[in-house]
Amino acid sequence: MLKPVDFSKAKVIVELGSGDGCMTKKILAKMRKDAKLYAIELQSDFVKMLKAIDDKRLVVIQDTAERTHSLTPKADYIISGLPLTSLPKRVGENIIQSVLKTLKPNGSYIQFQYTLISYKKFKELFSDVKLSFTPLNFPPAFVYACTK
C-alpha cells in the first residue's frame, strides 16, 4: 500500500478508515518531520486507539470519509483501508467524489481491493491508474494507485 508514496515530498497525507492504527503507525514511521497525517475513522473504539498514538503529526478525526474534503487540507496522498465495495453504493460514490475534491493536482489515492470491480470506474475518474497485486496479503489483494 505504501510503495507508491513518495514520503520525501509528501506534506499532507490522509488515511481513510484507519481502524486500530496498524497502517497509521507505518505511515508515521516513514513520514517527514514536517508532514501531517489526517486519520479519518467512524468507530469510537478505534478513534480512542488512534488518539492514544503519541505523535504531534497525527490528527485523528471521527467522521465519515464521505466528508473528507471538508475535514482536511488538500492532500498529496489519500491512503484508504476502507472496504469500498462492501459499503452502500451511494456511500462509496460519495467517498470517491470527496477524494477527488481533496487531492492536490497530481495527488494520488491508494486503495486496496479484493477484486478488479472498480478498475473501469477509477480509469474514468483519474488521469492515471496503476494496479498492483499483493499475494502475501490474506486474502491476496489488489492495490490501486490513482493519480488525479
Ligand SMILES: C[S@@+](CC[C@H](N)C(=O)[O-])C[C@H]1O[C@@H](n2cnc3c(N)ncnc32)[C@H](O)[C@@H]1O
Ligand atoms: C478494514 S478496516 C481497515 C483498518 C486499517 N486501515 C488496516 O488496514 O488495518 C476498515 C475501517 O474503515 C472504517 N470505516 C468504515 N466506513 C467508514 C466511513 N464511511 N468513514 C470512515 N471510516 C469508515 C471502519 O470502522 C474500519 O475501522
